Amino acid sequence: MWNRLGPFLQEPLEPQEERTFGARELYGLFRRRLLLIIGIVVAGTVLALIAAVELPKTYTARSMIVVETDGSNPLDTAQAQPNQQPDKSRMDTEADLITSRVFASLVVDRLDLINDPDFNTYLPPAGPGGTSTSDSGTGVLSQTVGLIVAIPQKLFALVFGADPQHAPSLPPKSVQQDRAITLYLASLSVDRSGESAAMTISFLNDDAATAARIANATARLFVEWARDNKRQDIKDAVSFLRQQSTELASRIATIEGQIAKYANEHGVSSDPRDDLLRASIQQNNEQLNTARGEYTQAQARLAQVKLAAKTGDAGANVDPLLSSDFLTSLRNDEATAMRDRAQLAGNYGRNHPLVQEADAKVAAVRAMISQEMLRTIAILENEVRVDEARVNQLTKSLQASNEELRQRSLAEAKLRELNNDLTTEQKLYDLVSGRLGSLDPFSEAVEPGVRTVSVAEVPTSPSFPKFRLMLAGGFAASLVLALILVVTLDSMDVRIRDLRRASKLIRAPLLASIPRLPRKFLRPALPPLETLLSKPRSAFSDAFRSLYSACTRMNGGRGKHVVLVTSGLPQEGKTTTAMGLAMAAGMDGALTALIDLDLRTRNLHTAMGLGSASKTLDDYLHGDCGLAEIVQTLPEIPQLDVMAPPAGDQTSPEFLNSSQLAKLLEAFRLEYDVVIIDAPPMLVLEDAVRIAASVDTVVVVAACDSTTQEALSQVVERLRFAGGPSIGWVFNRVDPFQQAHGAFRKAYLRRQQIRRYFPV
Numbered sequence: 001m002w003n004r005l006g007p008f009l010q011e012p013l014e015p016q017e018e019r020t021f022g023a024r025e026l027y028g029l030f031r032r033r034l035l036l037i038i039g040i041v042v043a044g045t046v047l048a049l050i051a052a053v054e055l056p057k058t059y060t061a062r063s064m065i066v067v068e069t070d071g072s073n074p075l076d077t078a079q080a081q082p083n084q085q086p087d088k089s090r091m092d093t094e095a096d097l098i099t100s101r102v103f104a105s106l107v108v109d110r111l112d113l114i115n116d117p118d119f120n121t122y123l124p125p126a127g128p129g130g131t132s133t134s135d136s137g138t139g140v141l142s143q144t145v146g147l148i149v150a151i152p153q154k155l156f157a158l159v160f161g162a163d164p165q166h167a168p169s170l171p172p173k174s175v176q177q178d179r180a181i182t183l184y185l186a187s188l189s190v191d192r193s194g195e196s197a198a199m200t201i202s203f204l205n206d207d208a209a210t211a212a213r214i215a216n217a218t219a220r221l222f223v224e225w226a227r228d229n230k231r232q233d234i235k236d237a238v239s240f241l242r243q244q245s246t247e248l249a250s251r252i253a254t255i256e257g258q259i260a261k262y263a264n265e266h267g268v269s270s271d272p273r274d275d276l277l278r279a280s281i282q283q284n285n286e287q288l289n290t291a292r293g294e295y296t297q298a299q300a301r302l303a304q305v306k307l308a309a310k311t312g313d314a315g316a317n318v319d320p321l322l323s324s325d326f327l328t329s330l331r332n333d334e335a336t337a338m339r340d341r342a343q344l345a346g347n348y349g350r351n352h353p354l355v356q357e358a359d360a361k362v363a364a365v366r367a368m369i370s371q372e373m374l375r376t377i378a379i380l381e382n383e384v385r386v387d388e389a390r391v392n393q394l395t396k397s398l399q400a401s402n403e404e405l406r407q408r409s410l411a412e413a414k415l416r417e418l419n420n421d422l423t424t425e426q427k428l429y430d431l432v433s434g435r436l437g438s439l440d441p442f443s444e445a446v447e448p449g450v451r452t453v454s455v456a457e458v459p460t461s462p463s464f465p466k467f468r469l470m471l472a473g474g475f476a477a478s479l480v481l482a483l484i485l486v487v488t489l490d491s492m493d494v495r496i497r498d499l500r501r502a503s504k505l506i507r508a509p510l511l512a513s514i515p516r517l518p519r520k521f522l523r524p525a526l527p528p529l530e531t532l533l534s535k536p537r538s539a540f541s542d543a544f545r546s547l548y549s550a551c552t553r554m555n556g557g558r559g560k561h562v563v564l565v566t567s568g569l570p571q572e573g574k575t576t577t578a579m580g581l582a583m584a585a586g587m588d589g590a591l592t593a594l595i596d597l598d599l600r601t602r603n604l605h606t607a608m609g610l611g612s613a614s615k616t617l618d619d620y621l622h623g624d625c626g627l628a629e630i631v632q633t634l635p636e637i638p639q640l641d642v643m644a645p646p647a648g649d650q651t652s653p654e655f656l657n658s659s660q661l662a663k664l665l666e667a668f669r670l671e672y673d674v675v676i677i678d679a680p681p682m683l684v685l686e687d688a689v690r691i692a693a694s695v696d697t698v699v700v701v702a703a704c705d706s707t708t709q710e711a712l713s714q715v716v717e718r719l720r721f722a723g724g725p726s727i728g729w730v731f732n733r734v735d736p737f738q739q740a741h742g743a744f745r746k747a748y749l750r751r752q753q754i755r756r757y758f759p760v
Helices: 007-013 023-032 034-054 088-098 101-111 140-160 173-187 208-266 277-311 325-348 353-442 467-492 499-506 528-534 539-554 574-587 603-607 617-621 653-657 660-671 687-692 709-722 744-757
Strands: 059-067 188-192 198-205 450-454 510-515 561-567 592-596 632-634 637-643 674-678 697-703 726-734
Touching: 023 034, 023 467, 034 467, 059 088, 059 208, 088 188, 088 198, 088 208, 101 173, 101 208, 173 188, 173 198, 198 208, 208 353, 208 450, 277 353, 325 353, 499 510, 499 709, 499 726, 510 539, 528 539, 528 574, 539 561, 539 574, 539 697, 539 726, 561 574, 561 660, 561 687, 574 592, 574 603, 574 637, 574 674, 574 697, 574 726, 592 603, 592 660, 617 660, 653 660, 653 687, 660 674, 660 687, 687 709, 697 709, 709 726
Parallel strands: 510 726, 561 674, 561 697, 592 637, 592 674, 697 726
Antiparallel strands: 059 198, 059 450, 188 198, 632 637
8 A cells, every 4th residue: 555655755755865956947947937037027128128219319420541651750761661551559559649638639629519518518508407409308218307307406496596507607618628528538439440551430429410520520630630740740850850961061061170180280191101100110120120130149259259268269169350360370379389388398497597488488478369359359349339339229219110100090090080970970961961852842741641531421320229239138138137036036945846855854754745726728726625526536636545545554554543734834725635635535435524623714614615504613512512513514525524613603712722622533533534634824823733632643734835944844843842643744736747857858758647647
């Protein structure tokens, strides 16, 4: 029998992973919030439509200019390359110039925009009543705003006796001009497409003719302004070149005079071949070298002679002066005298007069030789002194010549410097004269560098608002806003939609999922009682049979069974659930009693369309009648008796707090197999908690998309805290087609599968 409970009873008891927000949840969110989404989208689209109709119309006029390639500096001698496109930096510069405040001030002055209230907001409005005279203010919205603005003005005039239209004193002219320039630039834009040399000047205004006039005037004035600036640049360049030419001519004349004067004062020439000083220096160098050689040679001969005189050597290497005939004769005489003396000394002895005479002769010869040597040395010393004096004289002469050469070299260098300066000044003068000759004749006939290629036409359709664009934008924006809003509301919404999550939260078994009542398009759903009676094999009726089977299993199969049906708050379907459960039990053959103990509302009597019983519950509690007299049998289900006190029953709800309640329930338990009690909501009254102490099973009803998780949890916790019977819960008003865990195709398949069993 447990298999008959189906997956709705077993799924919550199994551990399940939390599902993420996927396509199925998004689809369910759209279905739940469809009306809100449609309402926001419709409202946003309508507001966009109203704005498109009522907002002031603005028109955009466009003129086009082309930047020419000739944009070089007038002083630049390099020629521009042919067919060269203007670079990006120049195009950006031209665009910045168009939107500069300097050029804007020119446009404001030439068009006299300072006297236009649309640009000079310090001036009073042009139209009467403070409104513009353009057709942008003829809409209902504009008229309403104008009326709202006019009311405080009239009140001000009545209270203070002054004219609210009276304008205060105007600020200085410069302040007004700044305001006009600012508003002019706010409506002006310059665009460029890719690498094109053309620029589009766009101007926005609420009047089409004004927009075209200012756009064309901006292009025309910019061309004139560019021409004037270029003409002024050329004039400045010509004036500068003339001044430079005059100064260069004066400097050239001055340098030429300095060259002539300097060459005359220093005796130098720019040609070194005409100077004899270098030849004289070369000759002096040669003589000095010769003199130094002779001087060195004389010193060597003197030293040789002195050495020979000292040693008495008169060999072949001795100076020729020591080998003269006279010295040779003297040396021969000395040798002869020495030989004679030796013979005499060997014959007569050392002291012999002849020997002494020979010694005297030798001494005399030697004295003569010594005198001759001294004379020769003196001659050589004299030659050395002469050569030394000559070397010194030539050295001094060469030093003087070198000093003179150095001075002449410095003078020549200075002269060459002056000549170079002269050459430079002459070349610069020729360059300036040539550039001046090319600019001066054409200083008045110049090209502006830009030209107008397209004039602005008067626009026929406004650039803002764009009707279709605003309508599509309003639709898209409202749709996005609606999606954000519904997602935000859904994230804050804690109402129960997922039965598995709710079962895990309250830790109680799900007894049944009761589908919502079927309804056809533009037709209300049938009442629950009529649906249960007329469609016993529908999904709605089958859900109560499943609920009855689940309650029976929870009771353990015992013969007598008292079931309490309650909810957390009203309007969650507890009365319908109690009625459907009782009818399912009666149709199953069990003798069933359905008791309405929600005595403050007594909805069951009306829901089942019952008449009046012969006796009331109050009569039974006072002992005036039996149990059979206060119940009514449902004709379609003979096994079902209903005790539903009508509105006129005087039974006080206070009897639920007395011992009479337990006696009443015990009497029903003895007479019937199944007793179903429709109890008050748990979170409103405490009656259901007291009744729960006398029942076998408590069924808590939670409505899909209505009951919050917190409310359901509080109900179950209160029942558990009070102690008593087993607890299960029912998920009411469920869309069975949304139970397909998957995308739209799976939901469609589930719908087809369910319809095979419940075609109606």
